Amino acid sequence: MTKLIMHGCNGKMGQVISKIVKEDPNVEMAAGIDAYTGIANDYPVFESIEKCDIKADAIVDFSNAAAVDGLLDYCVEKQVPVVLCTTGLSEEQLKKVEETSKKVAVLKSANMSLGVNMLLKLLQDAAKVLAPAGFDIEIVEKHHNQKVDAPSGTALAMADSINEALDNEYRYTYDRSQVREKREKKEIGISAVRGGTIVGEHEVIFAGEDEVIEFKHTAYSKAVFAKGAVEAGKFLKGKGAGLLRYRSDVIQFLKIVKKRKKLPMKSEVYI
Numbered sequence: 001m002t003k004l005i006m007h008g009c010n011g012k013m014g015q016v017i018s019k020i021v022k023e024d025p026n027v028e029m030a031a032g033i034d035a036y037t038g039i040a041n042d043y044p045v046f047e048s049i050e051k052c053d054i055k056a057d058a059i060v061d062f063s064n065a066a067a068v069d070g071l072l073d074y075c076v077e078k079q080v081p082v083v084l085c086t087t088g089l090s091e092e093q094l095k096k097v098e099e100t101s102k103k104v105a106v107l108k109s110a111n112m113s114l115g116v117n118m119l120l121k122l123l124q125d126a127a128k129v130l131a132p133a134g135f136d137i138e139i140v141e142k143h144h145n146q147k148v149d150a151p152s153g154t155a156l157a158m159a160d161s162i163n164e165a166l167d168n169e170y171r172y173t174y175d176r177s178q179v180r181e182k183r184e185k186k187e188i189g190i191s192a193v194r195g196g197t198i199v200g201e202h203e204v205i206f207a208g209e210d211e212v213i214e215f216k217h218t219a220y221s222k223a224v225f226a227k228g229a230v231e232a233g234k235f236l237k238g239k240g241a242g243l244l245r246y247r248s249d250v251i252q253f254l255k256i257v258k259k260r261k262k263l264p265m266k267s268e269v270y271i
Contacts, residue, residue, distance in 0.1 A: 087153025110153030112228030
């Protein structure tokens with residue numbers, strides 16, 4: 001039995017994860033953390049991580065950037081591994097994640113979907129061939145109108161994955177409205193759309209001369225992210241210090257999980 005703490009338990013993702021945990025006989029929600037306590041849960045909820053006095057095997061985090069610093073301090077102090085899924089972290093916070101991983105296990109991923117993590121790998125292979133051939137690269141992400149950070153962590157992960165394959169020579173462009181000039185060859189454009197109840201849609205466009213190649217992932221349910229996060233929490237139980245990232249670590253992990261038990265795969269990948 002794996003005992004988890006849900007950091008951000010009363011948010012939309014937190015509630016989806018709580019439901020999944022409730023239906024899984026191999027995991028238990030030991031406690032929740034959320035500044036908003038107006039939702040009744042069948043586990044104790046603390047307003048801040050500092051007030052939590054319940055032991056657990058791992059913490060699953062879907063909160064907000066402002067709460068991450070305290071979370072990382074708690075993980076080091078209590079020696080509890082963490083699945084860190086909050087996006088929109090600052091450069092200082094990303095450095096703190098690196099430092100924290102030297103003392104406790106951290107699995108950081110902007111997206112726990114198997115489809116997205118596989119797509120990150122495919123994008124690297126495509127970029128190595130298409131970018132030298134003169135193809136421009138653009139990323140368009142779409143999410144619901146309640147999402148506060150832009151661009152999404154997944155869009156940035158896609159850009160980083162592509163850029164890594166291209167020796168980090170490309171810069172990111174988020175807004176062209178204030179500049180009247182031609183597009184640079186070594187840039188990756190990133191655009192964000194917010195509206196309705198879109199769970200998550202990411203499209204990567206390789207635009208060449210007289211031809212366009214598109215990679216697209218669409219998520220139809222938050223469960224596709226939540227289930228992976230719960231399984232990651234189980235995976236981290238008893239693990240020593242270290243930083244696991246998206247792509248290879250998450251792909252290998254989720255492939256093992258999917259063989260063991262069926263994950264909800266309410267998402268699509270188009271190439």
